[in-house]
Amino acid sequence: MTERAARTAALLAMASLVTLAVPTPASAQETIVVWHAYGESEEAGLLAAVALFERAHPDVHVDLVASPFGAFASRLRNAIPTGHGPDLFIDAHNRLPSFVDASLLEDFGALSPELTADLPPALVGALTYEGTLYGVPLSLKSLALYVSDELAMGRTLPSLEDYAALRRELPDGTYAIAWEVDSTYASVALFHAYGARVLDEEGRFAAATPEGDAALAELARLVADGSVPAEASGDLVRDLFRSGRAVAAISGPWLAPDLPASLHYHVLPLPIVHAADDGLMVPYSTIDAALIPAGSPHPELARELAAFLASPAGSIARATAGHQIVASVSAWHDPGVASDERLVAFHDAALAAMPMPTHPHMDSVFGPMDRAIRKVLRGDATPHDALAEAEHRFVDETRPAPPLRDPTFAVVALMLGLFAALAMVTSRLRDPAVRASLVRSMPAYGWVMHAFVAVGLLVVLPLAVGAMTSLYAGQDLHYVGLANYFDILTNRGGDLLGHGSFWLVLGVTVLWTITNVIFHVGIGIGLALLLHRPTVKLRTLYRILLVVPWAVPSYVTALAWRGMFHRQLGAINAILAVFGVEPVSWFAHFSTAFTANLATNVWLGFPFMMVVTLGALTSIPKDLYEAADVDGASAFQKLTRITLPMLRPALLPAVAMGAVWTFNMFNVVFLVSAGEPDGSTEILVSEAYRWAFTRGHQVGYAAAYAVLIFVILVGLTRALPRERAPGAR
């Protein structure tokens, strides 16, 4: 870094000298802006390569801008169409189709013969979409096998079965091999070993085959016999391997920096599987490519920089300074690169991997596949049924958008409606009495104008736009009339109460709302009655403490509860264990997952009802209770005949609001159960979210969901009983 700073300073000094000496315009030095989402170590490699480029091009300055990985794609999507994009950016190849479909990329043009000769054709091919090359491959990464030298005791174990066999000699709690089994990305290698694919060239789901069934069955077997840990997250895999509780781990190059220097291990390509006729476990690789955004201010310079980064010289710099697994073949002959044994091992593993398909449907594979894997590992379905269901779900999510409809009818209807409204208004304005009262009210309209404008902009306009969106579909958002609604209400031709159908999710949502509101109101009233008693000591303290769950942001609470329901590490199972109860897999069954969501949302929701009740209780005159005492009422009769009926007018609106909030309580469902198991605990609003953001970005479809939710809630609030407050005349 300091070296670079010194060099920049020197360059600046030189530039200023030149400026002083020769009166050339300042624009003689061009600046190229490059966006990337690299971590620190990889960024060092990029910096080194850029420095070399700048040395060769003294008139060019390269400005590197790092973005967090999670926000990178949306940042590009927002910036490029508005002309605020970079000259060049580096991103994973599998996002290529979505970028191309959104017209975010410039054609890269043909590579030079030297570059073509130096780069593996498979990697270049992965950047070619519909016959056009959109970028140049810089580096690649894939999962590899980490093997602990200590636990493997120097043995070379070529097959998955060899590792599984170690299970017998390992102590309890130590696994033969660990990977994120629930994740399609990690487990796809096993499918490949069996010759199965999850997506074919035409973008069709391809795992529902006998080979896929066999691979999934093998996965379930490995988990069942304890060779591979169940429910392993990336963190758990890391912890197991780091602490010597796994002989081997399947993970990416990102695991290495997290491992202590004291741990001796080596990196290998993934093993073969005897059961699959010695098929090799082939993971996906992702290729980091330099891509030129549409509207790049300096496309030629950007192309030149990209070519340099991919060239052997640029690649050697990136490999040595940034441990990047570079794509250039000849770079690996450089002694500095070739001597890095671990890097070479990752490179070997990555070359053995298969570039992740770039088909736009690839995104839609992961959701259904993840669910299928989890379902089989839970023992809820056979591999065959689970994969068939996954295929069905994939087809459902990737079905073609409804065809374009002629919008004439809608436009005419809209115009007629507007005309009718206009005619009505004018006819009313003809009445002089109406006109006079309107003129009289003008100042009043002036006073409420700001609120009118604010509500219009913040509430009515988004609502109208959302409702409009629901009439469109497809990536190009073409007009489809009411097709989205038709699809939703008919479950796209499937079973009306089938999995993921609107009606089923509506049923779950109603159950969710009713149970929550019952608990909210029950607990809220109970606590309020306790706190309202003048004899309770420290009342104020209790009140404050009981309002805390309400004051904490709900996502924080939701994440905390999610942690508490964790099977191995959660507090709830730890408490149950004290009473001798077996650990519960909270998110493995609908009833327990629903309960977990319910517990979280009850925790979040009761304080509101308690506060409302406390307020309403103070407004009940004391002498009503005295009158009831004299009339002969017992404490229970006073509660049921006076307190509860008197609370009714205050609680009804609170219940209505609580019902609406609960109906749309996205945070809890999304963060606690995340729809597990198998999407069964999704509610309408989280389901709408999934259609909008994870299932191929079907925005129009999701908007139709939102409109239906809106209609249901309007109906709900209309249907709830209303009452005038007592004492109101």
Next chain:
Amino acid sequence: MRLSLRGIQKSLGGTPILRGIDLEVDDGELVVLVGPSGCGKSTLLRTIAGLEIPDAGTVRIGDRDVTHAAPRERDVGMVFQSYALYPHLTVRDNLSFGLSIRGTDKKTIDARVDEVAAMLGLEKLLERYPREMSGGQRQRVAMGRAIARRPALFLFDEPLSNLDAALRSEVRVEIKRLHGRLSATMVYVTHDQVEAMTLADRLVVLRAGKIEQVGAPLDVYEKPASRFVAGFLGSPAMNFLEGTAEGGRVKGAGFDVAAVSPSGPTVLGVRPQDVVVGRGEEAGITLRVEVIEAMGFEAYAHGKVGDVSFVARLTPAELASAHVGEDLRLVPKRVHLFDPNTERTLVDD
């Protein structure tokens, strides 16, 4: 049903409110507890109802000791100052509340409600809510609620204080009539002497947590036991002049009247209506008139005797002789004498 209070004491928040109350109320009697604000009359009523438990003393209703019994075990009906109607219930449900929570069968309840409604003229209001009625109507519902259960003892806590004057006298008569019809034992609390005088079979005047005097209303009025009782009953209030008794006369600044009293300092009490305008020199009280209030059938002359305020009632005939700024000679027809130290009545004339 008899009510018997013995040695009732009660403090609220460390302040003694009731300081030893003994009272017997006969079956069917209407006793009015009267006194200024803070004299403890409401607390005493609440003690009878069971809403307060006395610190000492006993409460007996009939032959039961109910000192520590809950209100619902006492069989009392109470009409609250605020009416305390259940706002979420119709008049019918308000009236039947006490019956229905005791599990009375529906037939009896309906009969009882209809009977009470007829008695109080509430037939057309039965389906209304309290918020839909006037103050007088609510007041009647509150009474109806107490009556419907046919309790052994009725308690009224200033039931008329939220009504306007015209309505008040109307309801007052209604209560009197009810008492006659139900011939029930009633304890009635008020700070209004007119209510006290007109309603009571027996009057109990309370002062600072103690009973000052008990008796039939007219007896108490005619023969007040103390300067306090004398001043409290009667409107306008009795005039008090401080003087000295000697030789069958009581003299002071501006007055000299015949009255039998032990020699020494004495307070002379004269009700405004107990004077006539005198002729000649025999007149005993000289009133310097400052204001005259004429009401047609009578008039009041306000002024000073010596430097003490004094009010005299004048007949229309006497009004002619009264002039603002001039002296008026008054002859008392009847006087009350009080010990200036103990404030007790000295002699009943």
